[in-house]
Ligand SMILES: Cc1cc2nc3c(=O)[nH]c(=O)nc-3n(C[C@H](O)[C@H](O)[C@H](O)COP(=O)(O)OP(=O)(O)OC[C@H]3O[C@@H](n4cnc5c(N)ncnc54)[C@H](O)[C@@H]3O)c2cc1C
């Protein structure tokens with residue numbers, strides 16, 4: 001048959017807990033701002049969805065510089081959830097994103113249960129399509145990660161947020177734990193509609209001349225291809241432990257990477273650091289993934305997701 | 312389609328080929344690159360945009376994960392040739408400086424906000440204040456100012472004789488005070504005491520910019536500085552490149568890549 005049949009765009013359509021994405025590629029939180037900057041470079045409506053920068057109840061200044069360091073095949077960041085606050089997001093950024101017809105994932109962060117629930121409550125009546133609960137940010141002292149590292153805390157916060165959340169609730173998991181599948185099960189039991197993973201791996205680098213940490217915050221989150229094998233392993237572990245959809249991420253920078261995550265069990269993927277090094281990563285990776293589908297004669301994504309064979 | 316100035320000057324991913332390479336000073340290399348249409352620019356059918364003084368290119372350097380920000384040190388509108396002056400500061404800049412002529416590079420360009428060239432007119436003259444490699448963007452600013460027949464006076468400081476570059480070029484545009492191994496802002500303040508200063512454009516190490524502010528503030532002299540911070544995306548989305556800026560409510564972080572790199576010196580923190 002002609003290639004057209006396989007390349008037809010509707011092959012890419014992905015259902016993510018009831019929300020229709022035109023393709024399974026999502027811009028990862030914190031690497032894409034609120035979309036405006038990349039929209040100057042290309043039409044960002046090519047993305048299946050956009051997960052916006054982590055939102056807190058009040059504006060946050062973030063950590064002092066330096067906030068970035070390079071390492072082999074990856075980078076450390078310690079932005080520290082700098083954001084204008086959820087209300088400003090709803091007022092100034094969300095209308096524009098929604099008007100573009102984009103599926104918007106609001107990444108919610110906080111440092112107390114009350115803050116998380118209040119952020120999600122304020123988003124409840126907004127046009128945000130999905131809430132991504134970030135209980136895995138390694139870059140703020142009080143925040144997030146505390147909730148993400150034990151199954152009982154992760155379950156409790158998910159349950160509390162679930163009560164006020166009107167959109168599908170996706171919980172973003174931290175890789176900085178010994179049993180990520182256990183945490184995934186806990187948030188599923190508490191009512192999560194999906195899980196996304198992985199957030200960054202905590203790391204640090206040292207400047208040998210000054211003998212100081214390179215990052216002003218001392219530690220930061222490692223992202224990029226360096227973490228991809230860890231992420232794929234965790235996607236496999238989690239997808240075999242839960243029934244809810246798994247959104248995979250960590251170092252994805254090619255169409256082949258997308259396919260690896262999906263074969264390992266991801267229903268959709270997020271792309272973060274690749275945008276930082278290659279501003280055209282979104283459309284490029286989408287094109288590569290479409291070619292992969294054609295070459296492999298895949299006309300139904302569900303035959304790819306979780307299709308990992310035993311060795 | 313591409314009509315407004317904004318579109319003409321909007322960043323695109325482009326490829327460039329190094330067509331010449333000159334050893335400018337110890338550890339400093341000048342590269343001339345020819346910009347080929349980036350794949351996106353080609354798709355849009357647009358000509359590449361003309362960069363302005365103060366803007367930078369975010370260059371993918373072979374062997375390094377992140378791009379490296381480098382100022383536009385010159386651009387020829389006719390030929391589309393871009394000049395970059397790079398100091399070997401570490402791994403990435405050294406790799407860039409070591410590339411042979413004929414090498415092809417991917418760059419994201421032009422980025423950032425330029426020096427306010429249009430303001431010079433109301434001051435009648437521009438004073439360039441540079442420390443070391445900080446001269447790179449200012450050579451372009453000085454050239455453009457001189458092309459507009461605006462008076463240019465320069466103050467440049469270098470660590471030692473072996474690091475001096477660009478001075479003869481600056482002399483074509485106007486008088487130059489060269490300070491080797493000393494403090495360039497001291498010379499600047501001496502001259503300011505006898506001569507009405509122009510609008511100041513500056514770039515250099517943070518201590519020099521901090522000293523510059525101490526010279527300018529009490530005299531009410533206006534200065535714009537180009538700042539450096541470690542960058543990720545270079546386009547304003549990842550928030551890693553922030554610097555502290557004074558704001559109406561005290562203090563805020565601004566993005567060096569997208570809100571800068573050029574800032575009014577009176578709003579910069581220099582903690
Ligand atoms: C807007 C702007 C314009 C610049 N223009 C020039 C120029 O025209 N010529 C020139 O030689 N240099 C310029 N620099 C500085 C240049 O970007 C750094 O020297 C270079 O990134 C160092 O990389 P490296 O791998 O050699 O050093 P390493 O220390 O190995 O770099 C490690 C990481 O830190 C970053 N980094 C280190 N020092 C700096 C710095 N001073 N500024 C920003 N990031 C840094 C690197 O990009 C890299 O991500 C400019 C910087 C900025 C922000």
Ligand SMILES: Cc1cc2nc3c(=O)[nH]c(=O)nc-3n(C[C@H](O)[C@H](O)[C@H](O)COP(=O)(O)O)c2cc1C
Pocket residue numbers: 028029030031053054055077079081107134137172198199200222223224225227249250251252270271272273274549550551
């Ligand atoms: C600069 C930067 C900022 C980030 N900010 C957030 C954030 O605000 N909220 C969040 O859930 N994840 C954040 N992340 C994590 C990413 O969304 C993603 O989980 C991680 O980087 C792994 O994917 P990648 O390797 O494709 O980047 C950030 C990552 C980077 C690099």
Ligand code: FES
Pocket residue numbers: 541542543544545546547548549550551552553566567568569
């Ligand atoms: S480098 Fe990403 S915001 Fe400036």
